[in-house]
Amino acid sequence: MKSATPLTAAELEDRMDRYLDPVLSSRRTAARPAADLAGFGAAEQGFVLHWGAVIAKDNAELAYQFTAFAPRAMGLMNLESVQSWLLYAMDLYDKKGQLPAIRAFQEVAAFAANQQEKLAGRALEDCAGVLERFVCGLNGRPLKIAAGDRHFTDTEQCLLPPVIGRFADPAANFRLYKAMVVHQWAQNWYGTWRGGVLLEAAATRGLTGAGLELFHALEQVRLDACIARDFPGLQRDMAALRHALDPGGEGRDPDWAAAVAGLADPAVGVADSLNLAARLHGRRPDTCCYRGALDPDAVRACLESRAALERDLFRIALARLVEDQDGRPPGAEQPEALTLPETAARLEAQRHADPDRPTGVRFELLLDGKPVAPPDDVRSVMESILQDHGEIPPEYLVAAGPGLYRRAAADTGRDPDAVWAGTYHEEGAFLYDEWDHERRHHRKGWCVLREHAVPPASLDCYHQTLAKYRGLIKSIRRTFEVLRGEERIARRQPHGEDVDIDALVDAYADCRAGLEQTDRLFTRRHRDERNIAVLFMVDMSGSTKGWINDAERESLILLAEALHTLGDRFAIYGFSGWTRKRCECYPVKRFAEPYDDSAKARICGIAPRDYTRMGAPIRHLTKLLREQDARTRLLITLSDGKPDDYDHQYRGVYGIEDTRAALFEARRDGIHPFCITIDEQGADYLPHMYGPANYAVIADVGKLPLKVSDIYRKLTS
Template sequence: MEVGEQVYTDTETLFLPAVINRFSDRDANFQVYKVMVVHLWAQTWYGTWHENVPAQLSKYAEYEKALACFHALETLRLDALIERTLPGVYRQLVTLHTGHELPDELEWQQAKAVLSTAKASVRDSLTLVDKLIDRQPADVMPYQGVLKPLQVAKVREARLEADKQAFRLGLLRMNQELEKASAEESVEDNESELLADEEQKNFSLRKIESEQTAEGFTYEIELDGRPMPVPDNIKGTMASILQDLGEIPEDYLQAAGDGAYFTGETGERSAEDVWKGTYHEEGAFIYNEWDYERQNYRKNWAVLRELDVHPKHDNFVDKTLHKYRGLAMELRRTFEALRGEDKLLKKQPHGDDIDIDALVEAVADTHNGEEMTERVFT
């Protein structure tokens, strides 16, 4: 979340006002914040951006008017979803409806009925724009903010491309690991010739029911009809794609473009080719990496690899020090000023020398019946 002049989301970040003073009561203003956050979250979770909204609305002569109508319709749909899934938040949301009622026109009431059904989607909202764009506009709810489709499209396109490549890379790695395991088994059973004649196996996707997604389903990766164990990082990528598109397209199973899925070697490998295919992960150190855009960790995303560096004797250090000798002198003076004088620390529990003053005090304390301190070093 970030502070913004307007309330909106680009599907990566929620932009909210720094202060809300709609009510005199602090808790009431906090509830407005909460409803705003939930409504922006609902846009991304319940598929407001599954369709290309700018393209769909560009057919109207008055684009901004069409966008406002679409936003009002989506607000009705999202309100109904929040009522079913988060009734506590919905009760707070309803209190903000006071003074912002839906027009009494029959078309608006019918639209509300359609969008309140469990099967309603963003496509229904886009379809209803035709019927309502020239009707009395609905009031803007205090929590709904604004829509910025062009910013969403830019962020979403970049994320989809990154997720697509990450998904394909993960599948390639899974396939290579399966081939390696099959090769080892075939060697043990003396069946290497049979393996060589075996046809290439391809991954497929199968929908399974899930209560963890807004669509009510998720995907299982299969190989020749058998479910495959999927690493957590690929599961996360699949969830991201599903949230953006509402499905995982079949072409995501291909290694590149419209060609066949590639599972073989890329030829002789070099330590310099660290970013070709999945080779950069082999023999390397894998770490979780913080994704600032998603505000979450990507598992096994950072790859650290050791490379042999051969010395090159070209007097680089001497040349650099000579070239920047003025700057080096200034830095040296700065650090000398920061360092100050060396100070002798007394009454330390450990040290190279005896602190005579501390020792005298310790002996005096002992004569007085007190326990001798250990801080007698310097």
């Protein structure tokens, strides 16, 4: 509201009725919320009316709950905090549905009580990705970071508080998160759960409650010593956190330090912590801000499910190694066999001393007495087995039979086109945020994107294109060969082959003005090595059916031939979609793949699909481009129109704003987006999405193949 005069209760009720009409009745009216809101100023009233109307577009019941509880919220918090409360509730609606969001609106007092901590603290959702990458870089099995009511690990995920606000500085709260993650990672890497020693003690000795807490405090001392040996910088940060948050911890029991000193010995393990816990029974352990808790039951369930899966994966990997060695699949005469016991005599896991590993040993696979190097994915499974068991169990060292092969194929060969329709439609997919311009907020994990293979087609299209554009291809190749060997002129150099006239004029003017004259007055020719990675994002929506699709294929063939000559790294991905649950990308040529007949056949296989939901594919392809080590990274879109989807909400302003936000995120990551479109109306929306100089409209689709290579040359020159 722009007016400075507050509305009356009757005026407020009239405006609320407009957006709440679907959920109002003779018993439920907007009279009470309007009366409550009438006591506030015009700014607060306008805030509630605006957001109520925005929320009503998604769900009228949620709009009513917000409108009803907003006056109470504004009595407890400022408008900025109230907005955080409503966005929190709407995120819950996006992720978990209506009932959790309604509870969030109704529990406004609890939210307000924690708001001070939330404002000063650090939210896990803002740093979970950074923490996952950090822990993956340490070593061992990756840990998924998730929010939980308790702080512990089940060996596959690390559960942390959703918000930490123990420090006034958000950076310090992040360091506390990092210390918590490091401690839980250390439990895996340094053997707290290895070999089932702790799980057996919990089951047979009744290690629970205070006893388990004492053991955990002792194990934390051992793990801290391990971290100090291998990562002294991390341990210094963790010690500083303890000094700040647990000032009485270290000195509460004067005998504690002496009692636990032996746990710093590199030779001790989890069994030593258990034995010391038995001797110190009844002692009160020191506090520790990053220690959290232990949950043996959760770990046991996780280990049991993982052990069966990894045992089968390892046996299948061994069967592949045997097949590579023998030149034929093992056990062909036993089609139903799950394992091949006769292969056990050929396989061995040999120990070698390795002081860099926490167990002091590493294992090498031998087949027929000779070392074999397993692929990276097999090695990761092997490392996970070692992390859980400390060795490769003898029963694992047997190759899988044809029966296990078939079962594994059935488990992993799920049809990607059918998965979306089931209960687990997000299984194996990428989840991406989507920008809601009315909320001015991202919908977290809103879009489900999956990569689908492009069926290869006949190379007839490729050969026909070469024949059709024979003369143009020769011209493009000559142009790009010159570009590859092009010498560039560096201006304003201290030494060079020629005088830089512009620099000389500027220097003369400086001299006449009494300023110091520069010595950078020359030009020098030099050969600039190209370091470019480009990803072509091709519109495969249904609207490209017919000659537009033909023009896209021809353009890509011409461009791929030129880039193959030039030597630039390039990838080609198609995109399409059908609502937020079926965003799709189609790898035509990945960066690591050669431009060979297979890639050419996939280009020929590009065909129209569904709609043009662009935000999620842009975020996905931006992620792929970020992984390329290149000085210049380009994301070039070939499209026939603006963002569109079967979902009517995405059409119009919503889709344009989401695409614009995704492109802004790409530019923030150092990626240069550019759009080539045949939509004659593109000038109406492309400057808003891409910027005034980052698009080209080609009105005649027949000229698309002629123009794309020229545009690329200009972009990269």
